[in-house]
Amino acid sequence: MNKFYLIDKPIWISSFDIIRNLRKKLNIKKIWHTWTLDPLATWGVILAVWNYTKLIPYLEKDRKTYEFTVNIDWITDSFDLAEKIEYLDKKSQKKYKKEITKEKLEEILKNKFTWEITQIPPKYSALKINWQRAYKLAREWKEIVMKSRNITIFRIELLDYNYPKITLSAEVSAGTYIRSIAMELWEILGTGWYITELRRTKIWELDINLSQKLDYFDENNILDIKKLFKNKNFINLENNILEKINNWMSVFWDFNFPKFEDLFVFKGKDIKNIVEFDWSKIIPKKKI
Numbered sequence: 056m057n058k059f060y061l062i063d064k065p066i067w068i069s070s071f072d073i074i075r076n077l078r079k080k081l082n083i084k085k086i087w088h089t090w091t092l093d094p095l096a097t098w099g100v101i102l103a104v105w106n107y108t109k110l111i112p113y114l115e116k117d118r119k120t121y122e123f124t125v126n127i128d129w130i131t132d133s134f135d136l137a138e139k140i141e142y143l144d145k146k147s148q149k150k151y152k153k154e155i156t157k158e159k160l161e162e163i164l165k166n167k168f169t170w171e172i173t174q175i176p177p178k179y180s181a182l183k184i185n186w187q188r189a190y191k192l193a194r195e196w197k198e199i200v201m202k203s204r205n206i207t208i209f210r211i212e213l214l215d216y217n218y219p220k221i222t223l224s225a226e227v228s229a230g231t232y233i234r235s236i237a238m239e240l241w242e243i244l245g246t247g248w249y250i251t252e253l254r255r256t257k258i259w260e261l262d263i264n265l266s267q268k269l270d271y272f273d274e275n276n277i278l279d280i281k282k283l284f285k286n287k288n289f290i291n292l293e294n295n296i297l298e299k300i301n302n303w304m305s306v307f308w309d310f311n312f313p314k315f316e317d318l319f320v321f322k323g324k325d326i327k328n329i330v331e332f333d334w335s336k337i338i339p340k341k342k343i
Contacts, residue, residue: 056083056105057325057343059278061258063266064092064100073100076269089114090229092255098263099255101278106343110326113317115286116229118209120257123250125237127151128219130247143247151246152218160221161213163243168211168225174235175203206231220251260285280326288312289319289326292337300328300339307336 062073070088077086087108089101099119103111128151129142143151207228215222225236233253241248256263260282267276281289296306300320312318312332317340320328329341 057107058104058274059107059280059283060102060104060276061261061266061278062100062102062272063098063263063268064096065269066097067094069094070100073102073269077102077104077272080272081274087111090116093253095250096253096255098266099258101258101261101283107326109341109343110284113284113287113329115259118226118228118257118259119231119255120224120226121233122214122222122224122252122254122256123233123237124252125221125223125240125248126219126251127155127221127241127244127246127248129249131249140249141247147246148219151244155218155244155246157213157216160216163240164211164213164223167239167243168208168236170209171205171207173203174206174232174239204230208236211236222252224256226257284319287319288316289321290330291321296337297322297327300330300337301342303339305336305338310337312337 060077062077064070064073070091074086074088078084081104083104085105085108087103089103089111092100101114128148129140131140142148208225208231209228210224210226212224213221214224221240225231225233227233227236234250237248237250261278265278267273290312292300296308297320299306310332314332314334316331318330318332318337319326320330326343328339328343331338331340
């Protein structure tokens with residue numbers, strides 16, 4: 056039962072909708088997703104089943120890649136298609152169409168959107184403020200103060216521009232809000248804007264070819280655990296040592312393991328324990 060799946064999330068459903076769907080398909084309740092993806096975004100949701108939900112905190116949170124389209128001829132409160140749309144007037148649209156060029160956009164991306172920047176998350180987000188989701192407070196017209204955060208844009212490039220559509224690709228650190236990148240671009244250009252398409256195309260080294268769609272879900276199409284935790288150390292232990300580990304006993308021995316790092320203990324095809332080696336003994340940390 057211990058498995059990880061990579062789901063190509065369709066538009067207009069939430070990450071929790073996927074959980075509800077898979078609970079029915081697999082007839083199991085113990086399922087959880089890794090990181091929330093907006094209902095209007097697609098692809099890239101990792102789900103853990105059964106005891107592998109305990110491994111979610113050990114997943115890398117470094118880089119994700121997105122492709123997204125920003126239109127600059129109108130605006131919404133949520134900066135996407137979820138809220139009421141207001142078009143710019145025809146005069147403004149004509150002005151921006153003339154002034155904004157591909158070369159200008161590439162220059163802005165090069166000078167303003169590379170490496171570490173400070174970003175303010177959008178108020179229409181799943182971040183919690185006083186134990187409530189920000190988007191719920193925003194829709195109730197309550198005052199919200201979103202705290203800035205430091206994020207990293209490892210790469211951003213212009214894929215296509217044909218007014219009013221700007222299509223971009225960005226590789227960013229965990230916690231980056233693509234809508235905030237689009238909002239900062241809008242502030243520089245001085246136009247209205249909204250995101251029409253947002254697709255997560257890569258999570259670390261996991262790309263779209265490894266995912267599957269909900270409509271054609273195959274419970275045997277699972278992620279390779281060693282690829283998913285490629286930067287972790289995997290070890291095998293004798294049964295008598297495993298028995299002690301499972302009873303939360305440290306085991307003294309002259310092991311040749313990396314020191315003070317998480318070690319994933321395999322038994323058969325499953326990860327059963329997470330331990331640590333401190334020069335002289337193996338210390339149990341978590342049962343899976």
